[in-house]
Amino acid sequence: MIDLSNWLWPGAALGLGDEFTRPWWYFSLLLWLLFGGFSLLSQRHDPRAVRYWLFFVLCFAGNMLLIAALDAVSFYLGFSLLSLSAYGLVIHSNTAKARRAGRLYLQLAVLGEILLFSGLILRASAADGRFDWHSWQTVPLEPLTLTLLLLGLGLKAGFWPLHWWLPQAHPVAPAPASALLSGVMIKAGLLGMLMFLPATDTLMQQWAPLLLVIGLISAFYGILAGLLYTQPKVILAYSSVSQMGYLLLLFALLSLTGVAALPVLLAYVVHHGMAKGSLFLYAGMAGEAAGRIWRQALFWLAALSMMALPLSSGALVKTGLKTQLAAANLPAWLNGGALSQLLTMGAVLTALLLLHLAAQLRAPNNKQSNHTAKASAVNSAGRWAFLTLLVSALWLLPWFMVQQWQLAWPTLAQYAGLIWPLLLALLLRWLWYKLGWQLPAYWYNRNAAVLYYSLRLKRLYQPVSQQQRQWPAFSLRPLERRLNRMLQLLVVATTALLCCLMFVALIFSAV
Amino acid sequence: MSPFWQQYLPLAIILSSLLPGLIIFTLKETQVKLRISLNLLGVSIKLVLVLLMWQAVKAGQQFYFSLPFLPGADLVLQGDALSLLFVVLSSVLWLATTIYAIGYLEHSPLRSRFFGYFSLCVSATVGLALAGNLVTFLLFYELLTLATFPLVVHRGTAESLAAGRKYLAYTLSGGVILMLGVALLHSLVQSPLFTPGGYVAAVLSGNEGLLMLAFALMITGLGVKAALLPLHGWLPQAMVAPAPVSALLHAVAVVKAGAFGIIRLVYDVFGVESMYALQLAQPLMLLAAATILYGSWRALAQQDIKRRLAYSTISQVSYITLGVAMLGPLAAVGGLVHLVHQGVMKITLFFCAGNFAETLGIHKIRELNGVGRRMPITAMAFTLGALGMIGVPPTAGFISKWYLGLGAAEVEQPWLILVFALSGLMNAAYFLPVIYRMWFLPQSGPWPAEQRLSNRFETHWMLLFPVIFTAILLVLMGVFAGTELSPLSWAQLIVEREFRHD
The missing domain is CATH 1.20.5 (Single alpha-helices involved in coiled-coils or other helix-helix interfaces)
Structure with missing residues (x-):
């Protein structure tokens, strides 16, 4: 632990002493460096490269700081640095769409910051002016504080119903940036929840079932919404909403199992970060994969890991999730068996969404790549090498997880339970394809209503025409x-x- | 420190700007070098003296100087921790503003008049900070009004004359009301020295009504300068003054004089116990909260840069009042430290607005498109100042908001956190679009009135360096808030001394 309270702001301290901040730090560092390396190649011919790197580095610094922070102020500093700088990455392409998405993102990010700020203030005050979050763990939470912190951090984490910005902002950013947004940055919200909402707190334990249900809804919502879109990166963003739902579910299970679920949560975070990162990278250069089996195989490897194919990291974490759910002491109104079946159904849907994604990636109108014009062969090969590296790391992950977090390999029966949802999804997809099931056309690719409200909000604080109200002028001067x-x-x-x-x-x- | 200095140092600090100011009045317009050297000499002497005093006060020494003035009320100057906070702020920012003003007014007429009143204005501010009792405070408060008026109307245009008239009408009536309050209080308890914990407690029983009346009168009088809600009308008008004057007006001299007066009144005249006994804190708190929200709300609609900044000042200065009115130690730290932080941030913003106006002729927010490429340093400073106003760490603004928030939670007024949150949101809503325009939008047309002021820098170096200085200062004050030298630790020292008396 590095104590900086006599040097920097009051209470400043950094350190990685925890069972979750340490792996989180290393995993984030790894992904940032990998995607940074990828950006070196992908942003090579970018006319706005300086801007990209500026915001990239600021986000990087913010993210690393918030993980290492031991006090609330440092966390808040890192968090706001991350949130505000990510705006620069979101609007990087400078298209009208990107600016719209960026506006929505910034509005929600500022709102989230203010909510988080208020929550942290109340928490610090409840803890008698101590700022380090370790000592906050024993201070009981209050409903208002809990709500504020959940909303503030949830707006970053992006689970339903706080996911609005996610499907807008992720698709417009450059590929490595969206990979980072989805893979690492939205996890900052979750990390904040781990730090500031102690699982052992009584109020937290009362609220945990509610969070669990929200997580489940989010998991299903993300997939069902994603199925209605045809742009690969939008589908991936909705998939992130769904996966954040699973993570929220695991977070709620922390309170219900007495923190036994922590290793599974960490494993899930790492798994999702890598898998989603690879998929986003692939989506950014899908055009270059046409007709090349090995490149397409990389996509399938990443997708299959997310679909929880046996031996993959996905299989490990999904099994772990089910085990934890079975072990949790749920309240009477939540049926453990039904929940478990819902999870299985969720697995079917996840597989279905990824199959949908694969189909959309092959579709002709989505084939264009950002890099076709200027990219040299070496540049392209380098980028694919990075992706290969990431995917191989993803497939080596299960062994690492078993070593590090003592996750159990699934048993044979569990393997069967993992495989049949996949087969069912394949069957459904095939039927769907064969029978030509379609919803009415206006269900697909809808513009999100939230963009409209974002614009309304902007008009509220930035009126188009200046409507200065003229107060009746009252002057003593003529009288004088x-x-x-x-x-x-x-x-x-x-x-x-x-x-x-x-x-x-x-x-x-x-x- | 020798007894001689203990007596005369406060006087010397005032004279160090008063004398050069008086000499400058007599100079010819062409004696530029002499005038500049006099100005800079005054600034440097003042800074050295203030530094000496700062060290002595930190070590616990007392400064006291008195002249017979009125029966029962001498003219007293004293240096305590609170007055030092304001004195240091005004002297350091005076340095920056002097350099800025020299660059800004280069080749413009009537500079002797300008710099003469400029020095008088700072002398009055410092005198007000060092005032040892209410009568002395009142004297310097009125002097400040008179010294600032010629600066506000310096341009001599119809608009600035109108603004000046409004300014005088507001502040002189405010002064009269303040005088009534002071006189009323004087008839009850005389005017002893400002003492931590206040001095009205002795006559509290039986005089509740009169004391409340006196408090209301004095808050009204001070509220005119501190731009509390119904009395803020002059401030947005007065921004027609030249940029260094608005910077000084908003950051140090006038607005802060009101806020500083409120601090003195609450802590050193009435004291926390009497405030509780008379139940005066709640109305003041409500008023300040309303002003915060109102100022931010009105700032949203302004299309002129300086007008937007002016409404932002109305809102931000009330943070100080609010911090004081909460009557808790943490809130007091927040309010006191915001006195310094707001000053540095706002002066940076006004300097930047002046730079844009002087270099490119930009006055409206919509003309700012793409200015980040033409004037990156100024735009960066503006960005830092704006982020500080919103309260984004690690700028100074965050530290004061953090302590104000903690203070609100400490005195169990959580609704005030809502006020801070709303104001923060509105601050973001009116500053972030400006930042967006500067950095992310391309230049939309030729600059309204571009001037090449320097071959090497984006603008004249005398306009640029003060901006860089204050921008760096506002980041340093935030990042190194935990160190011994920071305003935060000084504010904590003051609060320790103020709340220790019982």
Whole structure:
């Protein structure tokens, strides 16, 4: 632990002493460096490369700082640095769409910051002015504080119903930036929840079932919404909403299992970061994969890991999730068996969404790549090498997880439970394809209503035409002028008269 | 420090700007070098003296100087921790503003008059900070009004004369009301020295009504300068003054004089216990909260840069009042430290607005498109100042908001956190679009009135360096808030001394 409270802001301290911040730090560092390396190649011919790197580095610094922060102020500093700088990455392409998405993102980010700020203030005050979050763990939460922190951090984490910005902002950013947004940055919200909402707190344990249900809804919502879109990166963003739902579910399970779920949560975070990162990278250069089996194989490897194919990291974390759910002491109104079946259904849907994604990636209108024009063969090969590296790391991950977090390999019966949802999804997809099931056309690719509200909000604080209300002007100046003009004639005489009168009065009073 | 200095140092600090100011009045317009050297000499002497005093006060020494003035009320100057906070702020920012003003007014007429009143204005501010009792405070408060008026109307245009008239009408009536309040209080308890914990407690029983009246009168009088809600009308008008004057007006001299007066009144005249006993804090708190929201709300609609900044000042200065009115130690730290932080941030913003106006002829916000490429340093400073106003760490603004928020939670007024949150949102809503315009939008047309003021820098170096200085200062004050030298630790020292008396 590095104590900086005598040097920097009050209470400043950095350190990685925890069971979750340490792996989080290393995993984030790894992904940032990898995507940074990828950006070196992908942004090579970018006319706005300087801007890209500026915001990239600021985000990087913010993210690393918030993980290492031991006190609330440092966390908040890192968090706001991350949130505000990510705006520069979101609007990087500078298209109208990107600016719209950026506006929505910034509005929600600022709102989230303010909510988080209020929550942290209340928490610091409840803890008698101590700023380090370790000592906050034993301070009981209050409903208002909990709500504020959940909303503030949730707006970053992007689970339903706080996901609005996510499907807008992720698709417009450059590929490595959206990979980072989805893979690392939205996890900052989750990390904040881990730090500031102690699982052992009584109020937290009362609220955990509610969070669990929200997580489930989010998991299903993300997939169902994603199925209605045809742009690969939008589908991936909705998939992130769904995956953040699973993570929220795991977060709620922390309170219900007495923190036994922590290793699974960490494994899930790493798994999702890598898998989603690879998919976003692939989506950014899908055009270059046409007709090349090995490049397409990389996509399938990443997708299959997310679909929880046996032996993949996805299989490990999904099994772990089910085990934890079975072990949790749920309240009476939540049926453990039904939840478990819902998870299985969720697995089917996840597989379905990824199959949908694969189909959309092959579709002709999505084939264009950002890099076709100028990219040299070496540049392209380098980028694919990075992706290969990432995907191989993803497939080595299960062994690492078993070593590091003692996750159990699934048993044979569990393997069967993992495989049949996949087969079912394939069957459904095939039927869907064969029978040509379609919803009415206006269900697809809808513009999000939230963009409209974002614009309304902008008009509220930035009116198009200046509507200055004219208050009736009340001025004493004309009156003053008139008075002066009137007095001008008689001013000496009046004063003299007044003086005489006063003098007389004085004499009389003396007598 | 020798007894001689203990007596005369406060006087010397005032004279160090008063004397050069008086000499400058007599100079010819062409004696530029002499005038500049006099100005800079005054600034440097003042800074050295203030530094000496700062060290002595930190070590616990007392400064006291008195002249017979009125029966029962001497003219007293004293240096305590609170007055030092304001004195240091005004002297350091005076340095920056002097350099800025020299660059800004180069080749413009009537500079002797300008710099003469400029020095008088700072002398009055420092005198007001060092005032040892209410009568002395009142004297310097009125002097400040008179010294600032010629600066506001310096341009001599119809608009600035109108603004000046409004300014005089507001501040003189405010002064009269303040005088009534002071006189009323004087008739009750005389005017002893400002003491931590206040001095009205002795006559509290039986005089509640009169004391409340006196408090209301004095808050009204001070509220005119501090731009509290119904009395703020002069401030947005007065921004027609030249940029260095608005910078000084908003950051140090006038607005802060009102806020500083409120601090003195609450802590050193009435004291926390009497404030509780008379239940005066709640109305003041409500008023300040309303002003915060109102100022931010009105700032949203302004299209002129300086007008937007002016409404932002109305809102931000009330943070100080609010911090004081909460009557808790943490809130007091927040309010006091905001006195310094707001000053540095706002002066940076006004300097930047002046740079844009002087170099490119930009006055409206919509003309700012793409200015980040033409004037990157100024735009960067503006960005930092704006982020500080919103309260984004690690700028100074965050530290004061953090302590104000903690203070609100400490005195169990959580609704005030809502006020801070709303104001923060509105601050973001009116500053972030400006930043967006500067950095992300391309230049939309030729600059309204571009001038080449320097071959090497984006603008004249005398306009640029003060901006860089204050921008760096505002980041340093935030990042190194935990160190011994920071305004935060000084504010904590003051609060320790203020709340220790019981």
